[in-house]
Amino acid sequence: MSVSGIVNVTPTSEARAELSRTLDRFRRQGLEAEPLVFGGHRRAEAVVLxxxxxxxxxxxxxxxxxxxxxxxxxxxxxxxxxxxxxxxxxxxxxxxxxxx
The missing domain is CATH 1.20.5 (Single alpha-helices involved in coiled-coils or other helix-helix interfaces)
Incomplete structure (x- = not known):
């Protein structure tokens, strides 16, 4: 997992739809998996890691x-x-x- 100043913010509706795939990615990649950052209007409001x-x-x-x-x-x-x-x-x- 890399830490940088650039964060890709996923819209909340997309994050909801991607949750199962995100969990699968976490299982495969473990600590190396990029967190899912989501929120409204391109503003980071929450993180799933x-x-x-x-x-x-x-x-x-x-x-x-x-x-x-x-x-x-x-x-x-x-x-x-x-x-x-x-x-x-x-x-x-x-x-x-x-x-x-």
Whole structure:
């Protein structure tokens, strides 16, 4: 599978009609299969991709949500919160080292 800035957007009605063929292509090509990008008025609105690729993307998706949560928390509490978390983390690491 290649990743490029050019995306071929399939109209929704065509994507619906192609779904069975797309699934067959995913079965044959696995991770190498190009995702099906579809939407209305040539605007990408959704993607269908092989499940194996989705499974590989889950950790990255979780990281994105975690980063957004951290940014939101920092925005409401400021940089002192980051210093406090770092300090607490360092104390926790030191305590674990002492116990070993």
């Amino acid at each position: 092989p499940f194996e690729m989705y499974e590989r993307l889950i950790p990255a998706i979780e990281d994105i949500f975690l980063a957004e949560s951290i940014r939101a928390r920092l925005a409401t509490s400021g940089p002192n919160e980051l210093r406090r978390v770092r300090h607490e983390g360092a104390r926790h690491d030191a305590a674990e080292t002492d116990q070993q």
